[in-house]
Amino acid sequence: MSIAAIDIHVQLSGRRVLTGASIRVETGTVVGLLGPNGAGKSTLIRALSGHLAATGQVLVNEMPLESLSRARRARLIAYLPQQRVIGWPVKVRDIVDLGRMPWRTWGVGPIENDRVICREAMELMDVVHLADRPANALSGGEQARVLTARAIAQDTPVLLADEPASGLDPAHQIAMMAGFRKIAASGRAVLVSLHDLTLAARWCDRLAILHDGRTVGGGAPAEVMVPEVLGGVFGIAARVETDSCGLIVSPVGLARDAGP
Ligand SMILES: Nc1ncnc2c1ncn2[C@@H]1O[C@H](COP(=O)(O)OP(=O)(O)OP(=O)(O)O)[C@@H](O)[C@H]1O
Numbered sequence: 185m186s187i188a189a190i191d192i193h194v195q196l197s198g199r200r201v202l203t204g205a206s207i208r209v210e211t212g213t214v215v216g217l218l219g220p221n222g223a224g225k226s227t228l229i230r231a232l233s234g235h236l237a238a239t240g241q242v243l244v245n246e247m248p249l250e251s252l253s254r255a256r257r258a259r260l261i262a263y264l265p266q267q268r269v270i271g272w273p274v275k276v277r278d279i280v281d282l283g284r285m286p287w288r289t290w291g292v293g294p295i296e297n298d299r300v301i302c303r304e305a306m307e308l309m310d311v312v313h314l315a316d317r318p319a320n321a322l323s324g325g326e327q328a329r330v331l332t333a334r335a336i337a338q339d340t341p342v343l344l345a346d347e348p349a350s351g352l353d354p355a356h357q358i359a360m361m362a363g364f365r366k367i368a369a370s371g372r373a374v375l376v377s378l379h380d381l382t383l384a385a386r387w388c389d390r391l392a393i394l395h396d397g398r399t400v401g402g403g404a405p406a407e408v409m410v411p412e413v414l415g416g417v418f419g420i421a422a423r424v425e426t427d428s429c430g431l432i433v434s435p436v437g438l439a440r441d442a443g444p
Pocket residue numbers: 196197199201219220221222223224225226227228266
């Protein structure tokens with residue numbers, strides 16, 4: 185299974201938001217989508233999920249996304265939007281169970297397989313202890329983990345997650361990325377947008393860089409976390425170190441302040 189966007193262009197309210205964005209995510213891998221605020225990450229993820237009309241091609245397993253019915257898409261692609269606020273006093277376990285809807289037979293409640301998958305997703309996102317709490321009475325980070333668990337429970341070959349780690353404490357950020365790796369290792373393709381460069385570099389197999397609506401680079405973390413990208417795209421000077429688990433990218437200032 186793979187998902188690919190090829191030369192995507194998107195115009196919103198007359199503004200050219202994406203002007204040539206391409207990305208490919210293969211089964212078994214976690215790809216990190218990086219870029220400054222406004223680069224177009226959410227827009228590209230929405231186009232990949234089919235929630236936004238775009239010119240260019242989105243291919244799921246080499247099939248055009250538009251050729252797939254809504255029902256088929258829901259069994260292939262789970263999409264976690266950036267905005268993650270739960271407005272209703274619905275129990276956490278019921279929110280996660282909503283992820284199973286694409287697989288349900290009309291009028292039939294959850295079967296044992298649904299319960300097992302939801303339980304695994306809740307364990308992965310550490311929300312089992314919240315199962316009977318009303319979701320709208322949880323903290324922001326807890327709500328984010330619940331909605332990520334719902335997307336995981338959809339159990340699709342492709343998972344698209346837009347800034348899933350934002351608002352999470354460091355331990356839950358790391359646990360979430362470890363969870364994504366586990367999901368990928370089980371045969372899924374995971375695309376995740378991130379702002380934390382170390383989190384991205386240590387947990388993603390590959391990184392793609394968006395800048396001003398275009399993909400301007402991509403590759404293994406060590407190929408991407410170089411001064412030209414950190415300074416030219418992100419506008420930062422950063423210290424890049426390596427330990428036994430991968431890269432550590434520490435922003436130390438703005439690029440324009442960097443000395444010789
Ligand atoms: N409905 C809209 N109408 C016009 N412009 C829009 C609309 N939605 C988003 N944009 C613009 O599109 C650009 C890309 O937005 P997008 O949300 O994809 O960026 P992003 O990379 O996800 O940013 P962030 O890191 O801040 O979440 C931004 O400049 C934004 O202002």
